[in-house]
Amino acid sequence: MPAAPTPGSRLRLTALLAPPLLWLTLAYLGSLAILLLSAFWTTDSFTSDVVHTWNTDNFHELLTTPVYRTIALRTLSIAVAVTVVDALLALPMAFFMARVAGRRWRRPLLVAVLTPLWAGYLVKAYAWRVMLGENGVVGAALAPFGLHGPGYGTTAVVIVLAYLWLPYMILPVYAALERLPERMLEASADLGAGAWRTLRSVVLPVVRPAVLAGSVFTFSLSLGDYLTVQIVGGKTQLLGNVIASQVTLDLPMAAALSAVPVVLIVCYLAAVRRAGALDSL
Amino acid sequence: MRKRKMSVWRSAAAICALLLTAAGCGSGNDDDKGGHAPDKLGKGEGKVNIIAWAGYAEDGSNDPKVDWVHPFEKKTGCQVNTKTAGTSDEMVSLMKTGQYDTVSASGDATLRLIASGDAAPVNTKLVPNYKDIFPALKQQPFNSKDGRMYGIPHGRGANLLMYRTDKVTSAPDSWRAVFDDAARYDGHVTAYDSPIYIADAALYLMSAKPSLGIKNPYALDQKQLDAAVALLKKQHQAVGEYWSDYQKEITAFKGGDSVIGTTWQVIANLTKAEKAPVKAVLPKEGATGWSDTWMVSAKAEHPNCAYKWLDWIVSPKVNAQVAEYFGEAPSNRKACAETAAPDHCAIFHAADEKYFQRVHFWTTPIKQCLDGRKDTDCTDYAQWTRAWTEVKG
Incomplete structure (x- = not known):
């Protein structure tokens, strides 16, 4: 049983924790609160000056205009699709890195997975723009099979976002698989389970929280993205684009729109928390 | 348990207090709309903060040969800080911060800036080069109000x-x-x-x-x-x-x-330079277009340097340089003699009012x-x- 804290140690602890907690409350929660508060204001339609009159017009417009619903649903489906693609790609890759490749290879492979993170975000997105274009390598590679490249659009957005956020999914899954004791796999084999049965009953339950943890990153990063879609999305617009186009013109409306991804992410986190994934974060 | 509850309430109270302060600060209204044009200029303040379209305030960092900012600094002693904006809406919101002295606003931003009182009227007598601006660009609905100019015309072009x-x-x-x-x-x-x-x-x-x-x-x-x-x-x-x-x-x-x-014409030129087989035409219905104006902020901290910049940027030589780099018609008629390409003004229809009558300039x-x-x-x-x-x- 730990000893009761003396007054001195309590003071020191307070002094130590006060600055970060203050930062969390003021800078983080405070800015979020001000953002949501400004959603209840309006703007002068001509000068774009913010008018400080309390009303709920923005939320009313948000909920009654069909186009916002369409855009929110599109954004949500893209975020889900990116998460699913990343999970499907990360599982075999992480399994290979953690269990199949020799010890000597693990570190180089890990570095290889991480290298894309070192290059600039825009550089990567523009590289994909060139590859997915009319005369790009993707189209050229598919041409012999009589297929066309996806061109710019939602498919391209899913591909590029899945590429960008893949490391965030691989890393937690790799860590979980590496911690998986070898003897559990051996025991499963000894008990007569085949590869599929072992995967289903032993490996997947162990990595499930890791996949969910990774999905928090891929999901929330995709939900907020607006640059990739500008570069390879063709005419697609997501929530982030609408917010970006409103932010200079109608800040209160942009604030109201920003509430949508916040609500979506809070719901997602609550769902994931129920599944116990946040314990391994 | 009780204690924890207390601290949650306390931080909630702190947030509320903060919000009330923020709301209070934000609602302060400025009654002095637009400010006044100066009667005469004083000494330069040593600094000027500019909001510009890309290509309007080049200091040689994009192309060493394209530089009219350093000569200005040398001549006037006004250090130039440029903020490049991508859209008219961005320019309007940047001007609202009050941290900038002058802006190259298009017609869909100028009226908003005049109405909100963010732009001040300009005393054109203090801009010697104003006299050589094409008459068709002066006293237009997008750059003036009640017969007073709210800026110096910079150049124009058609979409x-x-x-x-x-x-x-x-x-x-x-x-x-x-x-x-x-x-x-x-x-x-x-x-x-x-x-x-x-x-x-x-x-x-x-x-x-x-x-x-x-x-x-x-x-x-x-x-x-x-x-x-x-x-x-x-x-x-x-x-x-x-x-x-x-x-x-x-x-x-x-x-x-x-x-x-x-x-825009500049895009057509650059695309052609990339060896793409493109052509740009002004369709028979006419077109929309832009006519840009250098405006001075009502809250300008460096008005003297801002006026020096206004005069500099529409001076024949610099106006010609900008117009050629961006690909637009210059506003100063003497600029046509200064362009590197002798037919620049002809290509961009600088003096062709018939052409610009078919162009509906952006306005709000x-x-x-x-x-x-x-x-x-x-x-x-x-x-x-x-x-x-x-x-x-």
């Missing part, structure tokens, strides 16, 4: 129709190509990504559907706006992508992802109809913004 000559075989001479005939180039049409593009559709409807009675593409009542939106929604089906970043349009035309759509749509109608309300820019979001779906 053109660009197409790839190898993919678009019959040379188009009408905006019909990107509206009613857009389906011919399914997935390869491009358009400017801004609510102001609604005016392009309205301009086309002026001649394609005269029954709508559109006289000015920036003065649309609800019925006329609905017609323009319906047309843009139809166009949307054939659009491959929208552009607002000019580099993006260059790569799209070069790669063949876009084959027809709206453009407001509730009071700009075409003089009194019997109806027109749609304002906020409605246009909402409509544009809807067009893109």
Whole structure:
């Protein structure tokens, strides 16, 4: 049983924790609160000056205009699709890195997975723009099979976002698989389970929280993205684009729109928390 | 447990207190709208903060040969800080911070800045080069109010129709190509990504559907706006992508992802320089366009340096340099003698008022109809913004 804290140690602890907690409350929660508060204001339609009159017009417009619903649903489906693609790609890759490749290879492979993170975000997105274009390598590679490249659009957005956020999914899954004791796999084999049965009953339950943890990153990063879609999305617009186009013109409306991804992410986190994934974060 | 509850309440109270303070601070209103134009200039303040379109305040960092900022600093002792803005809306919000002295505002920003009191009237007597500005650019509805100039005209240009000559075989001479005939180039049409593009559709409807009675593409009542939106929604089906970043349009035309759509002269030139087979024309219906004005902030901390910049940027030599680099018609008639390419002013129709009569310069749509109608309300820019979001779906 730990000893009761003396007054001195309590003071020191307070002094130590006060600055970060203050930062969390003021800078983080405070800015979020001000953002949501400004959603209840309006703007002068001509000068774009913010008018400080309390009303709920923005939320009313948000909920009654069909186009916002369409855009929110599109954004949500893209975020889900990116998460699913990343999970499907990360599982075999992480399994290979953690269990199949020799010890000597693990570190180089890990570095290889991480290298894309070192290059600039825009550089990567523009590289994909060139590859997915009319005369790009993707189209050229598919041409012999009589297929066309996806061109710019939602498919391209899913591909590029899945590429960008893949490391965030691989890393937690790799860590979980590496911690998986070898003897559990051996025991499963000894008990007569085949590869599929072992995967289903032993490996997947162990990595499930890791996949969910990774999905928090891929999901929330995709939900907020607006640059990739500008570069390879063709005419697609997501929530982030609408917010970006409103932010200079109608800040209160942009604030109201920003509430949508916040609500979506809070719901997602609550769902994931129920599944116990946040314990391994 | 009780204690923890207490601290939650305490931090909630702290947040509320903070919010109230913020709300209180924000509602302070400035009554002194627009400020006053100075009667005479004093000594330079040693510094000037500028908001500019890309290419308007070059200091040699993009191309060592393109530099009119350093000579200005040397001559006047005013250190230049440039903030490049991508859209008119961004310029308006930057000016509201009060941290900038001058801005190169297009017509869809100028009126908003005048109305909000963020821009001050300009005493043109303190800008010696103002006398050589083309008369057609002075005292225009987008740069003046009640007979007072709110800035110095910088240059102008038209939004053109660009197409790839190898993919678009019959040379188009009408905006019909990107509206009613857009389906011919399914997935390869491009358009400017801004609510102001609604005016392009309205301009086309002026001649394609005269029954709508559109006289000015920036003065649309609800019925006329609905017609323009319906047309843009139809166009949307054939659009491959929208552009607002000019580099993006260059790569799209070069790669063949876009084959027809709206453009600026500078983009057409750069795309041609990249060896793409493109051509840009002014369709028979005329076009929308921009006419930029250097405005001075009502809260300018460095007004003397700002005036020196205004005079510098429209001086014949510099005006010629900017116009050539950006690809537009200069505002100073003496600039035409200073351009590196001798036919620059001819190519960009600098003195061709007939040409510019067919160009409807960007201006901010407001509730009071700009075409003089009194019997109806027109749609304002906020409605246009909402409509544009809807067009893109």
